[in-house]
Amino acid sequence: MTTPLTTSTAAELARALAAGETTSVELTQAHLDRIEATDGAVHAFLHVDAEGALDQARASDERRARGEAASDLDGVPVAVKDVLATEGLPTTCGSRILEGWVPPYDATVVRRLKEAGLPILGKTNMDEFAMGSSTEHSAYGPTRNPWDLERIPGGSGGGSAAAVAAYQAPLALGTDTGGSIRQPGAVTGTVGVKPTYGGVSRYGLVAMANSLDQVGPVTRTVLDAALLHQVVGGHDPLDSTSLDQPVPDVVAAARQGASGDLAGVRVGVVTELGGEGYQPGVQQRFDEAVELLVGAGAEVVRVGCPSFTHALAAYYLLMPSEASSNLARFDAMRYGLRVLPDGVEAPSAEEVMRATRDAGFGDEVKRRIILGTYALSSGYYDAYYGQAQKVRTLIQRDFDRAFAQADVLVSPTSPTTAFRLGEKLDDPLAMYLNDVATIPANLAGVPGISVPAGLAPEDDLPVGLQLLAPIAADDRLYRVGAALEALLEQQWGGPLLTADKLDEAVAR
């Protein structure tokens, strides 16, 4: 059952806690009950920590009773993607190779959640090592889209997005290497933000591609994303790539945007991210949303980013290259799975390594490790890895030119709505195309958000609109995102996502 406690936004819950209208124990229990009732169908969680969450909730209630709230969100529960290290809680990255591993330390973002008083409900499902766009590559079974349980919730962070969409958690953390926060947001009718590269610490995030990975908020509203962004963002001395500058005031930007006034804001529609290859209903809802921005006073221009057409190819060389190096650490020696090869007496360390990595990694992980090994091998390095790095420069230049003409850029987040489970599982290329609009931001390090833009007329499934801003201008995403959200909700008469629209099995 949803209750007012599970359907409220995090901002509303924070207000109710501050006003003494509810307690953290009460609302943490309400979300645990909701998980219990619906996660058999959705499978958003790999691990639920009821006892730990309730302990943290009790401590939060005591702090509030003493008038010592640790933050605005003190007592509001949160779910955490299983790629972030949590001391004392299993962290598997959706992989057999880390089954049962319990980290001895917290990721910086997890430590910040705890310091701000947010009870951690559990760890959410994901494509193995964040490699995928459907969460079907999890070794522990797929997550299902709460709108239609026969469809994918996006990926790699399908668990976090589905948890928020199914009202199992008001807030969640995700990670985005090529779209893993934004694309699940789009196909589940929720909000997802990839902050500026370096804006949020990666310490304790199990790396796929260091130069692309970024942690960010997964929520139902733009303001909630800003509130969570503020808690986890900012400089971290434990991450050498962390930006040593304050997080822009994203919460103020979200509140300002909610007025719906965009007078003087220049919005650039990216020519290359739309049209052919985009589902008609996705394009239609996107075009309508752009019209709304015009109505709110924004000045809309078309911008060309010709190198974006090569972004997917560059990404699928750079990312596997970095991933193949990163995943070398899973060597069966210091942590994780160890498998002894069949029929070998006294196997060597190398033989154990080979057997373990064969048994412990799934197909997509193997594909990417082999691709990366190929792209980095002598004779191919210049033609592939070196060229992809040059394309990365061209994409940054395209962004520089575009942001000279526009304050923010817009596109559909994902070319299609949620597809059916199994539809693209054994066709890697078709799966990769889901990220075509989200990848350029990762290659250039710029921040991006996906906000719900409506339901596609042909299938009644959620469509996402993506906003992109220059490096360190994350506040622009929140201002324009909150404005669009307010304008659309006026049209719809409320949020896009409501419990009665979800799949019968999880509605109510």
Next chain:
Amino acid sequence: MPERRSEPVDVISREQVRHLADLARIDLDDAELDHLAPQLAVILESVASISEVAADDVPPTSHPVPLTNVFREDVVRPGLTPEQALAGAPAVEDQKFAVPRILGDEQ
């Protein structure tokens, strides 16, 4: 008779995939090779165009923001205890990671 489509420049062979898996320390059996090799060929074909995109004078970018070396004050701070460091190990002996033999018989 129509002209034969020229072979893509760098379609990866089954043997190459076997070699790469070997370099990456992954045992692949024949069934896995049959499954993965054609998929990898398709992916590589789709990214092959990259080699003609950028001119020679375009500098490569390895990272989205400029990197500088980061130092901290040289002060003692707490680390993991031996028990914590070994807690996830597949095998432990005398407060050390226990690993399979690392040398072959002939070494």
